Amino acid sequence: xxxxxSYISLLLNRTxxxxxxxxxxxxxxxQVQSKRAKVDxxxxxxxxxxxxxxxxxxxxxxxxKPEEFFREYWEEKPLLVQRNDPxxxxxxxxxxxxxxxxxxxxxxxxxxxxxxxxxxxNGKKKVLNKEGRVNYAQLKKDFDQKKATIQFHxxxxxxxxxxxxxxxxxCYFGSLVGSNVYITPxxxxxxxxxxxxxxxxxxxxxxxxxxxxxxxTVHLAREYNVExxxxxxxxxxxxxxxxxxxxxxxxxxxxxxxTPPGVSYSTxxxxxTYQNNSWGDFLLDAIPGLVFNTAKEDVALRTSIxxxxxxxxxxxxxxxxxxxxxxxxADRLENSxxxxxxxxxxxxxxxxxxxxxxxxxxxxxPGGKLPKLDSKIRLQFRDHAxxxxxxxxxxxxxxxxxxxxVYHSLKNRRETHMMGTDDDDxxxxxxxxxxxPHGLRFPLSHLDALKQIWSGSTVCVxxxxxxxxxEKENLALxxxxxxxxxxx
Numbered sequence: 121x122x123x124x125x126s127y128i129s130l131l132l133n134r135t136x137x138x139x140x141x142x143x144x145x146x147x148x149x150x151q152v153q154s155k156r157a158k159v160d161x162x163x164x165x166x167x168x169x170x171x172x173x174x175x176x177x178x179x180x181x182x183x184x185k186p187e188e189f190f191r192e193y194w195e196e197k198p199l200l201v202q203r204n205d206p207x208x209x210x211x212x213x214x215x216x217x218x219x220x221x222x223x224x225x226x227x228x229x230x231x232x233x234x235x236x237x238x239x240x241x242n243g244k245k246k247v248l249n250k251e252g253r254v255n256y257a258q259l260k261k262d263f264d265q266k267k268a269t270i271q272f273h274x275x276x277x278x279x280x281x282x283x284x285x286x287x288x289x290x291c292y293f294g295s296l297v298g299s300n301v302y303i304t305p306x307x308x309x310x311x312x313x314x315x316x317x318x319x320x321x322x323x324x325x326x327x328x329x330x331x332x333x334x335x336x337t338v339h340l341a342r343e344y345n346v347e348x349x350x351x352x353x354x355x356x357x358x359x360x361x362x363x364x365x366x367x368x369x370x371x372x373x374x375x376x377x378x379t380p381p382g383v384s385y386s387t388x389x390x391x392x393t394y395q396n397n398s399w400g401d402f403l404l405d406a407i408p409g410l411v412f413n414t415a416k417e418d419v420a421l422r423t424s425i426x427x428x429x430x431x432x433x434x435x436x437x438x439x440x441x442x443x444x445x446x447x448x449x450a451d452r453l454e455n456s457x458x459x460x461x462x463x464x465x466x467x468x469x470x471x472x473x474x475x476x477x478x479x480x481x482x483x484x485x486p487g488g489k490l491p492k493l494d495s496k497i498r499l500q501f502r503d504h505a506x507x508x509x510x511x512x513x514x515x516x517x518x519x520x521x522x523x524x525x526v527y528h529s530l531k532n533r534r535e536t537h538m539m540g541t542d543d544d545d546x547x548x549x550x551x552x553x554x555x556x557p558h559g560l561r562f563p564l565s566h567l568d569a570l571k572q573i574w575s576g577s578t579v580c581v582x583x584x585x586x587x588x589x590x591e592k593e594n595l596a597l598x599x600x601x602x603x604x605x606x607x608x
Contacts, residue, residue: 195370195371268310287474289391295395297391306379309377314344318371319368319370325389327385330378331377336373340370340398410452410460472504496580497605500606508524509522523561526599
């Protein structure tokens with residue numbers, strides 16, 4: 121489909137032609153049926169805006185506004201942005217291309233960890249991986265002769281522009297953001313119809329890709345699953361992505377994609393987020409702490425459960441008691457308006473990307489003025505640090521007092537981002553370091569002072585809400601050594 125310059129085609133929920141229709145005919149039907157938004161040529165996006173996380177996301181989905189995106193599409197339905205912008209297409213191609221593989225293979229890539237090669241055969245994924253280190257000549261042979269799709273895991277570890285994009289998106293969403301590159305030769309398909317447990321943004325980098333989307337069988341799915349052709353019915357959306365185009369769809373959306381005949385190959389990057397980041401996940405993390413703290417103050421939670429309750433099949437009588445306790449917890453939560461989540465916050469900070477600073481990397485080394493009592497300080501890298509209140513981790517006594525922890529991701533390693541902890545070729549000390557959260561530990565009395573600093577405004581050290589001048593200076597110095605504040 122060829123769209124006039126400065127136009128965007130929006131996918132709405134509608135039935136598309138059955139599999140096998142001509143792509144050009146499908147495209148023309150979409151062009152007629154789709155809602156269009158005319159955009160002034162000067163507003164046509166050419167590069168990403170890295171000024172802030174908000175501006176980066178706005179430029180990613182431009183010319184759709186973020187407000188419209190979250191109101192109409194997020195977790196609801198797919199969005200297709202088809203652009204005819206040569207500058208943006210060139211920029212997308214710079215993110216990753218087939219020709220990058222030769223150089224990357226020379227750096228030491230391994231099957232399974234870094235690369236999978238696969239092909240969809242009779243509705244099933246056939247993995248064609250070899251053992252050990254990837255040889256580029258063999259990889260290219262499998263690509264050309266076996267029509268295998270190359271799946272490159274987490275390319276942001278190697279490509280700085282993707283690092284910049286994903287780091288900003290992690291700040292924007294407050295959730296881990298991973299990516300995979302898929303390179304598929306003509307007339308081939310890498311994966312069978314399936315759905316994922318992540319929100320997906322697809323950027324078409326090279327060539328063209330024919331996509332079919334289907335109605336979800338599990339809305340906002342919590343796990344990956346393959347679906348059979350006879351179960352999913354006809355596509356609800358069918359289209360071809362070209363360089364510079366973007367596609368979004370919610371988790372649970374069934375999809376499959378192939379490179380059309382006549383197109384030498386297709387390269388796209390799938391950027392994904394919001395895995396295990398639902399209200400259910402948050403409650404599983406936060407409710408235990410709420411129950412633990414409430415039990416200290418309310419005897420109702422310290423009374424014993426009925427005799428033999430754990431041995432009974434029918435516990436209907438006890439569910440009434442449990443329901444009343446849950447209502448009491450809800451009332452307590454509503455009145456206190458405080459629900460502490462520690463594990464999800466720590467997991468995010470421990471595993472997210474560090475800031476991509478380029479030539480400004482020296483700002484991650486303490487320098488300049490030492491903070492003094494009369495100094496003015498301001499928080500920096502706010503999106504890369506969190507405050508939690510949790511039991512003292514350094515005290516093994518039965519009764520542990522609560523402490524304030526400040527965790528940050530400034531010292532995280534880009535090379536291990538989204539790669540898990542089971543890599544055989546990673547030294548144990550190195551792997552352990554990546555899994556240890558970086559940060560500081562303070563008495564609970566420091567919480568209000570930290571909230572002052574986290575407010576984002578400039579504050580004088582002597583005005584911090586602490587008792588002594590020594591405490592104020594020590595708090596500022598501790599944050600300065602971790603590069604979390606700048607001093608004026």
